[in-house]
């Protein structure tokens with residue numbers, strides 16, 4: 001099965017959800033124009049890392065973002081991995097939340113980022129999730145994670161071994177100074193989990209960081225199928241063939257060769 005994947009490598013206006021929503025709409029139109037099957041947005045696209053102002057800029061229960069993503073999925077018949085958004089949830093807690101919609105506009109997953117990133121003060125303002133993010137999108141068993149989560153291979157393995165999942169979606173706001181690590185970590189996650197990795201990063205800057213783009217589509221051997229620039233907004237598009245992955249898994253059966261009884 002061939003799937004056309006599109007990644008919206010966008011800039012994000014700090015603390016300005018209304019402006020960012022327009023960008024999200026614009027990229028859904030672009031993805032529909034190239035007849036993409038799946039569209040992926042980056043991390044915290046509604047507010048950026050405007051952590052000091054979460055009370056005013058975050059999305060209560062994610063409702064505004066959910067309505068927008070659902071409408072876009074339905075209108076353009078797109079499967080959407082909705083990056084993530086800053087949400088305000090019960091007990092006055094804020095989360096970094098991914099919503100996923102199929103091309104009928106049905107929500108197929110909701111995930112709160114599990115590992116909060118101290119270097120960007122995330123844990124001082126946001127709460128961590130504690131649930132997996134497994135879903136079926138375009139008839140493909142898939143998993144999703146958010147940015148810093150990729151530094152925890154045991155967490156991704158936990159999700160990927162409940163499948164195996166065939167595509168791993170990563171959404172990020174990853175700074176330029178560690179962009180080489182971004183690429184290497186993603187290639188490693190693809191190889192060890194024998195999965196396609198579809199990874200969306202933002203470009204542009206906020207008060208503290210310049211973000212490094214280089215959104216990537218990687219095959220299960222770790223080869224780069226398609227790569228975006230480090231500094232420009234763009235819609236990255238590539239076709240992947242899911243059957244390739246099945247052939248690769250047959251040759252080196254890492255999932256069945258695991259010895260989980262020895263791992264702690």
Ligand SMILES: NC(=O)CCC(=O)C(=O)O
Pocket residue numbers: 043117120146147148149151172173174175178
């Ligand atoms: N937004 C994030 O989680 C950034 C993670 C990051 O930059 C890293 O090096 O890890």
